[in-house]
Amino acid sequence: MKIGSVLAQNIVAHIANPVGHIKIIATLATPNDARSVLLDTINQIQSNGQLSNKFLLGIINSNLASWYMYRFVYGLAIRTMHFDATSTDRLPIAPIDFSNSQDKSRHDRIVALVDQMLEAKKQEAVATGQAKEIAARKCAALDRQIDVLVYELYGLTDAEIALVESSRRA
Numbered sequence: 001m002k003i004g005s006v007l008a009q010n011i012v013a014h015i016a017n018p019v020g021h022i023k024i025i026a027t028l029a030t031p032n033d034a035r036s037v038l039l040d041t042i043n044q045i046q047s048n049g050q051l052s053n054k055f056l057l058g059i060i061n062s063n064l065a066s067w068y069m070y071r072f073v074y075g076l077a078i079r080t081m082h083f084d085a086t087s088t089d090r091l092p093i094a095p096i097d098f099s100n101s102q103d104k105s106r107h108d109r110i111v112a113l114v115d116q117m118l119e120a121k122k123q124e125a126v127a128t129g130q131a132k133e134i135a136a137r138k139c140a141a142l143d144r145q146i147d148v149l150v151y152e153l154y155g156l157t158d159a160e161i162a163l164v165e166s167s168r169r170a
Contacts, residue, residue: 001029001033001034001036001037001038001044002029002034002044002046003029003030003031003033003034004028004029004053005028005029005044005045005046005053006026006027006028006029006044006045006046006053006056006057006060007026007027007028007029007033007042007043007044007045008024008025008026008042008043008044008045008060008083008088009024009025009026009041009042009043009083010040010041010042010043010082010083010084011041011080011081011082011083012024012069012074012081012082012083013025014077014078014079014081016078018168019167019168020070020076020078021066021067021070021167021168022066022069022070022074022081023066024060024061024065024066024069024083025061026045026057026060026061027057027118027121028053028054028057028118029044043083043084043085043088045060045088050096050098051093051096051107052107052111054110054111054114054115055096055107055110055111055114056093057114058110058111058113058114058146058149058150059091059093059094059110059150059153060091061143061146062146062147062150063147063150063164063165063168064147064150064151064154064156064164065091065150067164067167068091068092069083069087069090069091070167072090073087073090073091074087094153094154106149106152106153109149110146110149110150110153113142113145113146113149114146116142117139117142117143117146120135120138120139120142121139123135123138124136124138124139151164
């Protein structure tokens, strides 16, 4: 594995309650992962340009990416769905013009929130009791902030955001 690359779970989780949807799960490869070998259950994704892998991670883990993939790539399937090259190639990644200060700022804000999320997830993993609950709430808040930036990045209207958000709850 390459340190800093996005590691995505190959088999996508279908969630039936309260309504059918999926959750794509990914993280970044750490130095501890460098000696590991990838098998069929994990896919490695890397930016081939200026985009940060953390930016890609924010997009891939967003509600919008799961919503889009479930509807337009997997066709609302409820059985084995693979998040591999044949499907990841169909996930549109918003273009970032790094010479445009607004685009660069969006990119950098997502990267900063992903950094915070990675740290919060580490804290949540080792916490117990009330500290674990607080860490989980922090992760949920960061997740929400990333989703808001992703919606902004893709130019979604309030009605479109409501459609994406309603797909996770009845």
